Amino acid sequence: MPLKLSGLAARMDRLYEYDREPVASHKLQGGARFAGLFAGEHVAATEFVIGAFFVLHGVGARDLFLGLLLGNLLAVLSWTLVCAPIAVQTRLTLYWYLRRIAGPGLTFVYNIANGFLYSILAGAMISVAASAVGLAFGVKTPALTDVMPASFGWVVLTISIGLTFTVLAILGFEKLSRFAELCSPWIFAIFIAGAIGTLPRLGVHASLDNFWEVMQTKVWNGVPSPGQEQFHLRHIVFFAWFANLAFHIALSDMALFRYAKSWKYGLYSAFGMYPGHMLAWICSGIMVAGVNREMNPGLMAFQAAGLAGVAAVVVAGWTTANPTFYRVGLAIQTVTPNWPRWKVTLAVGVVTSVFSTFPIVFTRLLDYVAIYGLVLMPVGAIVLAEHWILPRLGVEPYQAEKRGLVFNWQAAVVWAGTIGICALLPLHLYFRWLPGYLFAVLSYTGLKMAFNPKIPAPAGREGGR
């Protein structure tokens, strides 16, 4: 089995070979590049659903604005103080750094887990796009309580859209992904346009004298929709913080920040959090209030911005799903080395399309985002402990690499144990990751101190301080 796992890991190494070396100094990027990237990447189809759900969960206007300000600040600080410093020091992607720490076997498991979780998220995006296309064909969007596909029309619609996205990816993934980057400013503009266009329907005067009053009584009025749990300030703070947990605390964005000139470039993530997440969530909240809180992203965008709104929902869904086919495809290619690229993309597309038929992937999107971050978060804790804590405690880091281990069992135990403990914690799902993260850091450090060799003292320093 270990031999088999090492074979799979070796195949995966070959796929990621192109970014194996640390980034050279002449390839470092300026701050404007990071600002643009963050601003573009954090306005996706999920934003149509997340902001609307805050309204359905009955959060008050004050709690929403304050929660988004605080939560997004914590996210920016997580990028700046956790992710960027490690990336700038190592100049490696998480894949290659984790390989040194956890061994190629566990890194392989991480990649598969990440790919699987990501494809469910892409399934949700296809569902969101289907809610828009369904308007033209009279296909009803599933109710918030639906778990299984409710109608044959919905299944046909989601599968058709998923397969269309898949065929487009097969025809030219790279060109499409670059074109998808171009779409971001327009999607962002449609969010703002949709919100402004909805204001007259909500009764906001052109003088804006009753703006805050309308926001408090008709949008974020503190009354949850039937069957929805009431949200307060703490829920919004934590959601805004962990919405990108996989990227900052779980360190996926090392791939980005390894190009940064300084760890302070982490602050550029504010361009993705404030004009990105915060504004987009506020806009989609206003839009859903304009359709009497009906959770149907397609209808919501159509009522708010007409055909451009519908197009924005479809394009946003597609631009999120498209890179997924590539990322998940890389993971799948490891176990199917003889498959051509088109076959891998087709397989990923079909699986993702099947996920999209289940309404639960988007009707419980907020919970899924929490679970996604929670599952990957222990990996970030393990890397943090190995990078910052172990050397200071005199424990030799990178034992997996130095001893040629395929599988760092301490990391595997901490990862699985943390998820187990998080599942049992008597806390709301949104608040579990933080104690789980502290547990992961402490338990990994403890295991390493107990079982790993200490850093040998330099010659002539024995008996020193």
Added chain:
Amino acid sequence: MRILLGAAALLCLVLCILFPLMHFLGVLEEAAFKQGLAMSSLGWFLFRAGKGQPEATRN
């Protein structure tokens, strides 16, 4: 040429915000604002696609 196409695309993006703003201020009817938004969106796509694509930014 690229600069001109870029400027035209930017103008369309600005129009995407201006049309709903004019509707909010009571200058445009809802149908007219949505039509304007659709047209300026189409314009943005055409001009931006014509300008060319940026380099890949992330692996």
